[in-house]
Amino acid sequence: xxxxxxxxxxxxxxxxxxxxxxxxxxxxxxxxxxxxxxxxxxxxxxxxxxxxxxxxxxxxxxxxxxxxxxxxxxxxxxxxxxxxxxxxxxxxxxxxxxxxxxxxxxxxxxxxxxxxxxxxxxxxxxxxxxxxxxxxxxxxxxxxxxxxxxxxxxxxxxxxxxxxxxxxxxxxxxxxxxxxxxxxxxxxxxxxxxxxxxxxxxxxxxxxxxxxxxxxxxxxxxxxxxxxxxxxxxxxxxxxxxxxxxxxxxxxxxxxxxxxxxxxxxxxxxxxxxxxxxxxxxxxxxxxxxxxxxxxxxxxxxxxxxxxxxxxxxxxxxxxxxxxxxxxxxxxxxxxxxxxxxxxxxxxxxxxxxxxxxxxxxxxxxxxxxxxxxxxxxxxxxxxxxxxxxxxxxxxxxxxxxxxxxxxxxxxxxxxxxxxxxxxxxxxxxxxxxxxxxxxxxxxxxxxxxxxxxxxxxxxxxxxxxxxxxxxxxxxxxxxxxxxxxxxxxxxxxxxxxx
Amino acid sequence: xxxxxxxxxxxxxxxxxxxxxxxxxxxxxxxxxxxxxxxxxxxxxxxxxxxxxxxxxxxxxxxxxxxxxxxxxxxxxxxxxxxxxxxxxxxxxxxxxxxxxxxxxxxxxxxxxxxxxxxxxxxxxxxxxxxxxxxxxxxxxxxxxxxxxxxxxxxxxxxxxxxxxxxxxxxxxxxxxxxxxxxxxxxxxxxxxxxxxxxxxxxxxxxxxxxxxxxxxxxxxxxxxxxxxxxxxxxxxxxxxxxxxxxxxxxxxxxxxxxxxxxxxxxxxxxxxxxxxxxxxxxxxxxxxxxxxxxxxxxxxxxxxxxxxxxxxxxxxxxxxxxxxxxxxxxxxxxxxxxxxxxxxxxxxxxxxxxxxxxxxxxxxxxxxxxxxxxxxxxxxxxxxxxxxxxxxxxxxxxxxxxxxxxxxxxxxxxxxxxxxxxxxxxxxxxxxxxxxxxxxxxxxxxxxxxxxxxxxxxxxxxxxxxxxxxxxxxxxxxxxxx
Numbered sequence: 001x002x003x004x005x006x007x008x009x010x011x012x013x014x015x016x017x018x019x020x021x022x023x024x025x026x027x028x029x030x031x032x033x034x035x036x037x038x039x040x041x042x043x044x045x046x047x048x049x050x051x052x053x054x055x056x057x058x059x060x061x062x063x064x065x066x067x068x069x070x071x072x073x074x075x076x077x078x079x080x081x082x083x084x085x086x087x088x089x090x091x092x093x094x095x096x097x098x099x100x101x102x103x104x105x106x107x108x109x110x111x112x113x114x115x116x117x118x119x120x121x122x123x124x125x126x127x128x129x130x131x132x133x134x135x136x137x138x139x140x141x142x143x144x145x146x147x148x149x150x151x152x153x154x155x156x157x158x159x160x161x162x163x164x165x166x167x168x169x170x171x172x173x174x175x176x177x178x179x180x181x182x183x184x185x186x187x188x189x190x191x192x193x194x195x196x197x198x199x200x201x202x203x204x205x206x207x208x209x210x211x212x213x214x215x216x217x218x219x220x221x222x223x224x225x226x227x228x229x230x231x232x233x234x235x236x237x238x239x240x241x242x243x244x245x246x247x248x249x250x251x252x253x254x255x256x257x258x259x260x261x262x263x264x265x266x267x268x269x270x271x272x273x274x275x276x277x278x279x280x281x282x283x284x285x286x287x288x289x290x291x292x293x294x295x296x297x298x299x300x301x302x303x304x305x306x307x308x309x310x311x312x313x314x315x316x317x318x319x320x321x322x323x324x325x326x327x328x329x330x331x332x333x334x335x336x337x338x339x340x341x342x343x344x345x346x347x348x349x350x351x352x353x354x355x356x357x358x359x360x361x362x363x364x365x366x367x368x369x370x371x372x373x374x375x376x377x378x379x380x381x382x383x384x385x386x387x388x389x390x391x392x393x394x395x396x397x398x399x400x401x402x403x404x405x406x407x408x409x410x411x412x413x414x415x416x417x418x419x420x421x422x423x424x425x426x427x428x429x430x431x432x433x434x435x436x437x438x439x440x441x442x443x444x445x446x447x448x449x450x451x452x453x454x455x456x457x458x459x460x461x462x463x464x465x466x467x468x469x470x471x472x473x474x475x476x477x478x479x480x481x482x483x484x485x486x487x488x489x490x491x492x493x494x495x496x497x498x499x
Numbered sequence: 500x501x502x503x504x505x506x507x508x509x510x511x512x513x514x515x516x517x518x519x520x521x522x523x524x525x526x527x528x529x530x531x532x533x534x535x536x537x538x539x540x541x542x543x544x545x546x547x548x549x550x551x552x553x554x555x556x557x558x559x560x561x562x563x564x565x566x567x568x569x570x571x572x573x574x575x576x577x578x579x580x581x582x583x584x585x586x587x588x589x590x591x592x593x594x595x596x597x598x599x600x601x602x603x604x605x606x607x608x609x610x611x612x613x614x615x616x617x618x619x620x621x622x623x624x625x626x627x628x629x630x631x632x633x634x635x636x637x638x639x640x641x642x643x644x645x646x647x648x649x650x651x652x653x654x655x656x657x658x659x660x661x662x663x664x665x666x667x668x669x670x671x672x673x674x675x676x677x678x679x680x681x682x683x684x685x686x687x688x689x690x691x692x693x694x695x696x697x698x699x700x701x702x703x704x705x706x707x708x709x710x711x712x713x714x715x716x717x718x719x720x721x722x723x724x725x726x727x728x729x730x731x732x733x734x735x736x737x738x739x740x741x742x743x744x745x746x747x748x749x750x751x752x753x754x755x756x757x758x759x760x761x762x763x764x765x766x767x768x769x770x771x772x773x774x775x776x777x778x779x780x781x782x783x784x785x786x787x788x789x790x791x792x793x794x795x796x797x798x799x800x801x802x803x804x805x806x807x808x809x810x811x812x813x814x815x816x817x818x819x820x821x822x823x824x825x826x827x828x829x830x831x832x833x834x835x836x837x838x839x840x841x842x843x844x845x846x847x848x849x850x851x852x853x854x855x856x857x858x859x860x861x862x863x864x865x866x867x868x869x870x871x872x873x874x875x876x877x878x879x880x881x882x883x884x885x886x887x888x889x890x891x892x893x894x895x896x897x898x899x900x901x902x903x904x905x906x907x908x909x910x911x912x913x914x915x916x917x918x919x920x921x922x923x924x925x926x927x928x929x930x931x932x933x934x935x936x937x938x939x940x941x942x943x944x945x946x947x948x949x950x951x952x953x954x955x956x957x958x959x960x961x962x963x964x965x966x967x968x969x970x971x972x973x974x975x976x977x978x979x980x981x982x
Contacts, residue, residue: 072889074822074972075896115862137892141883148877155930163930167922174882174918178911181892185899185907213904 520546672713
């Protein structure tokens with residue numbers, strides 16, 4: 001399937017770059033034109049990613065719509081894109097959240113508009129490319145392209161400590177990715193190819209010890225991105241300082257890149273090492289769940305609270321992946337999408353109030369529900385979604401993870417479940433302190449409720465939260481086969497054991 | 500016999516052109532009263548252009564020329580091109596520098612050309628004596644270049660330091676060459692190589708080490724780098740661009756030829772030496788750069804560190820693997836020239852600021868310049884999609900394929916470390932506000948359009964080679980196969 005003579009995956013990967021060039025050549029003084037152009041391009045990009053669905057065969061677990069061109073002959077790297085159910089969901093999530101983030105920036109971003117949208121669009125190409133690339137070198141290129149625009153988004157439009165947060169984010173993730181690069185090099189020298197499909201087909205050719213080292217190298221790259229405990233310290237800084245749109249994309253998409261990397265590369269390419277280290281990974285995941293939740297309870301700043309809750313939620317996803325059962329892994333993939341929706345929305349919610357009051361301290365608020373009823377309703381839905389209330393999206397994912405983990409270890413499940421309890425605690429407490437009670441702070445008297453534009457940014461997220469919560473089947477069907485395929489490689493014992 | 504030498508000469512038209520241009524440039528400088536100094540520069544630049552054209556038209560030849568003293572194989576031609584690019588970039592940027600600095604010594608142009616003739620013959624040398632002679636031909640003018648502003652204390656110090664240490668290292672190198680001759684009785688690489696492989700191992704190793712010391716000195720490999728930060732800081736910026744790029748390219752070529760042909764029997768030994776040198780050079784260069792406050796000195800250490808990455812590729816022995824080295828040499832020439840070029844970008848009241856102040860807030864005063872510098876910085880760190888990333892990628896791949904995984908890992912770690920100091924510049928340009936100029940001596944601040952164009956061209960080249968590295972990689976591979 002082609003769009004303007006371009007294969008569809010190439011088109012969705014590079015369409016944002018086209019938008020970037022258009023914005024680049026608009027005069028900097030025409031702020032409104034720049035905004036409109038950027039919104040149109042991210043909107044069309046979302047539409048284009050939806051078009052993939054028309055050619056996508058959900059019953060297949062293989063890579064589809066594969067595009068393959070020679071790229072660097074000397075080392076055998078290819079331009080190789082492909083999509084399966086996992087990639088598909090994450091690409092859709094990326095294009096939706098980028099569109100939402102762009103829309104939410106209409107009022108929030110004032111200075112240096114042109115640069116802002118240029119970086120945002122470049123970021124989108126990097127993210128989409130990460131989820132579609134099947135050549136490890138190409139994957140790495142997209143992975144790194146993401147860093148630079150994010151660095152500038154935090155560093156230019158961020159809060160007071162933005163310089164510190166930006167370089168911390170950049171340095172941390174670059175250290176991780178160069179480690180991953182060495183891992184990729186070793187994989188290549190063993191397989192004599194960068195092609196993911198060929199590597200999977202060839203099976204595990206690496207000796208066990210070497211697998212362990214490569215796993216460790218990949219671990220550094222992905223775990224810092226996720227971020228897993230104890231590599232999470234860049235996250236609160238980056239989130240708190242980033243502008244709202246930056247936080248939405250950071251939490252919604254960038255963190256998923258790490259989890260996606262584990263699922264796509266570490267598990268099927270290094271199955272022996274993955275099995276060997278799974279318990280250790282699960283312990284780190286559990287530590288993140290409990291630690292993130294406890295720290296969230298103590299936060300005074302709303303944005304920081306949500307940032308730490310991300311650490312906890314990503315712990316759930318990692319636990320789901322490294323339980324190495326199909327049920328838990330499917331739950332983890334679904335939870336990646338859910339977390340993108342709910343946490344993305346929560347950052348937007350904080351952004352709305354920050355735009356009005358220029359503070360995010362919980363103590364500054366209270367009783368807002370009487371002034372902002374629509375806002376309160378949206379906030380409530382997303383809080384419940386984050387907690388995992390049945391009927392909303394978070395429940396399905398968490399439930400599947402817990403169920404899939406239970407067959408491996410009841411202890412892990414029990415500890416993870418305390419994370420849910422704590423999660424309900426900090427989120428409800430946050431909601432109560434901000435929304436209920438008497439409106440005491442006079443500065444909050446004249447707060448305006450959500451505007452139509454603001455509500456429009458929330459609408460798709462609200463629809464998805466209910467849709468996945470009530471009727472998750474389409475989403476689960478899409479990821480079913482690809483996840484089964486990966487788990488079959490990494491944990492064949494699961495399928496042999498008597499039920 | 501004469502006619503044979505005459506036809507051999509046909510392989511060296513680029514050098515002859517440069518030599519003629521150097522003489523012409525000297526005459527213009529000496530005898531043209533008005534504008535003779537700049538005229539000398541234009542003649543030199545034109546000479547480089549014609550030499551480049553001649554180089555393109557020169558077919559590579561696998562024959563031993565001039566009785567086995569020189570070769571004009573595709574390997575040599577590749578490095579000659581790199582030297583010409585380095586020379587052209589530094590002369591173009593020199594115009595800008597002397598426009599602002601006023602005092603323009605016309606000698607620099609023809610001294611640079613003479614030095615380039617030395618380098619271009621050095622990369623062709625396949626004989627001990629020729630190697631030494633060509634080395635001195637490129638070294639002696641470069642000593643003068645380093646100290647050309649002899650009235651300035653720092654420049655004079657730079658020149659003297661470079662001269663003394665340079666001659667010392669040449670002497671050590673000569674001793675090594677003499678030992679090779681003593682052990683084998685041959686001066687040609689082709690004959691001496693096999694003889695050396697069968698000679699006394701220890702003596703051969705001593706000879707090799709002494710020879711390498713001379714080369715390592717010129718390439719500023721740690722621990723023979725001590726002169727470099729001082730010389731680069733003291734010498735005029737366009738001359739630093741020249742001194743930090745062209746000689747390194749030439750030295751790498753000589754090193755590769757010596758390792759492959761002359762010391763082909765001692766692969767394990769020289770690989771070990773170069774691994775050690777690579778580690779020391781990368782770590783020392785990067786860690787020292789972290790602590791610098793002057794941009795120029797920081798870039799001096801950065802250029803040392805960059806040579807360390809090249810040493811990784813050199814240590815990963817073997818024919819086609821050196822493609823990575825050839826690729827990175829060209830990329831290094833472009834990005835290092837552009838990096839020092841950014842010092843010339845902002846003229847603050849009649850002089851160039853070597854601190855970072857002039858660059859603060861640049862993205863708003865001159866977005867194109869800032870974007871170009873950003874690409875150069877990303878390339879220096881090794882972040883895709885730039886040529887610097889691809890170059891490092893090839894280097895590390897070669898190392899991993901030879902089992903040198905830890906060396907590649909050290910290289911990768913160093914890339915991450917280098918982000919910290921390179922991005923001080925990125926941060927200043929994009930994240931910080933313009934610092935208003937204090938009551939300086941004269942004139943307002945200005946961003947040079949010419950330098951901006953040079954930087955933009957370099958940035959575009961780095962991006963192009965980052966996206967389509969095969970454009971250069973295939974040439975580099977061909978150059979190695981032709982050897």
